[in-house]
Amino acid sequence: xxxxxxxxxxxxxxxxxxxxxxxxxxxxxxxxxxxxxxxxxxxxxxxxxxxxxxxxxxxxxxxxxxxxxxxxxxxxxxxxxxxxxxxxxxxxxxxxxxxxxxxxxxxxxxxxxxxxxxxxxxxxxxxxxxxxxxxxxxxxxxxxxxxxxxxxxxxxxxxxxxxxxxxxxxxxxxxxxx
Numbered sequence: 047x048x049x050x051x052x053x054x055x056x057x058x059x060x061x062x063x064x065x066x067x068x069x070x071x072x073x074x075x076x077x078x079x080x081x082x083x084x085x086x087x088x089x090x091x092x093x094x095x096x097x098x099x100x101x102x103x104x105x106x107x108x109x110x111x112x113x114x115x116x117x118x119x120x121x122x123x124x125x126x127x128x129x130x131x132x133x134x135x136x137x138x139x140x141x142x143x144x145x146x147x148x149x150x151x152x153x154x155x156x157x158x159x160x161x162x163x164x165x166x167x168x169x170x171x172x173x174x175x176x177x178x179x180x181x182x183x184x185x186x187x188x189x190x191x192x193x194x195x196x197x198x199x200x201x202x203x204x205x206x207x208x209x210x211x212x213x214x215x216x217x218x219x220x221x222x223x224x
Contacts, residue, residue, distance in 0.1 A: 125161035129154055162206075170205035170216040172198045182207075184215040188222045195223040 132154040136147065162168075170182050176198045178185060182205060183198065191199045198218045205216030 122161075122165050125164055126158075129158045129161060132157060166207075166209040167213065168207045170207060170212075171201050172216060172218065174198060174200065178218070178220050182212055182215055183218045183220075185220045186217050187219045189219050191221040193221050195221055197221050 132150065136142070136150045136154070139146075142150070172179075172183065174197075175193055177194075178196045178198060184205075186202055189199055191197075193199065197220065199221050200219045201216055202219065203217040206213040
């Protein structure tokens with residue numbers, strides 16, 4: 047009687063159990079892998095579509111900015127055309143009297159003023175005695191005057207604001223300190 051345990055006939059008998067377990071699990075793992083690959087493809091597609099859409103939006107925005115720059119003065123120029131027409135009409139009248147010409151010039155000036163105001167171009171013409179403001183006024187000279195120091199004595203040339211930003215400062219003379 048031999049008491050030795052019997053050895054398996056095949057040397058692979060022990061590893062066959064994990065292989066059988068892998069074979070049984072393989073259909074589930076392959077299904078999971080296929081599911082993850084499909085999800086990855088969806089996400090990649092969505093990413094590429096989003097990237098393309100963002101690129102299209104950026105390109106359209108650049109085109110709109112370029113158009114805005116190119117045609118920014120279109121509205122302003124359109125409002126100045128009646129002023130040009132009035133000046134040309136005045137020049138075309140050979141027999142106009144000085145009074146008629148002056149009346150036409152005043153009407154044309156009103157047209158021009160209205161066109162400028164429509165586009166937020168407003169005159170800076172500080173009244174005498176106004177405190178000198180270096181942000182809106184440019185002092186041409188300082189003169190002795192019977193008013194407070196650093197106040198406007200006279201406006202030599204109007205200044206202009208465009209949408210509350212100084213386009214051209216008013217040229218003024220300022221009262222000298224006493």
